Amino acid sequence: MNEKIRICINDVNRSFTVGEDEGYVLPSETLLQTLRNRLGLTGTKQGCDQGACGNCTVIMDGNAIASCMVLTADCDDRSVTTIEGLEDPVTGELNPLQKAFVDNSAFQCGFCTPGIIMSAKALLDNNPCPTDDEVMESLSGNYCRCISHYQVVEAIHAVIEKGGVNYAGLSIHWQACKPR
Ligand code: FES
Ligand code: FES
DSSP states (O other), X not given: OOEEEEEEETTEEEEEEESSSTTSBOTTOBHHHIIIXXXXXXXXXXXXXXXXXXXXXXXXXXXXXXXXXXXXXXXXXXXXXXXXXXXXXXXXXXXXXXXXXXXXXXXXXXXXXXXXXXXXXXXXXXXXXXXXXXXXXXXXXXXXXXXXXXXXXXXXXHHHHHTOSSXXXXXXXXXXXXXX
């Protein structure tokens, strides 16, 4: 039997029908496949497709998750943010976290970067003043074959010191952060 589901993706409500008919979301379709193949949100990368590399990380209801390990059919009423959802929807300006990655050269090929940024965003949203250990732990599921890890940590600390990851400034956060 066909089932209607609704997922809020990057602040846009999307409706899907789960079923076997042509054009429907198969019960076996992953969220990663839906994002990339149906919605054209190809900023979320497919690496291992087995939950091991973190390339496909998105934020679901505030938590970083591997979208290759989640079935779209199980995402009814969920809220999902992808890398495309971080830029300012009006001006197109990059999120401060994205800018910090550019400013700190925190990538080389860039394939892992969307996943790493989403993991970092989820961390800072939940814990605005993380320790180095907490930063490292939050990124432990994200592999970078170009070994950009040191610059990634520097980029994240640059954001923390500047005041957070949202455009509203969030000065309350950095004022509470202790210097490293
Ligand atoms: S592609 Fe999902 S964890 Fe590797
Ligand atoms: S920058 Fe190339 S895999 Fe991370």
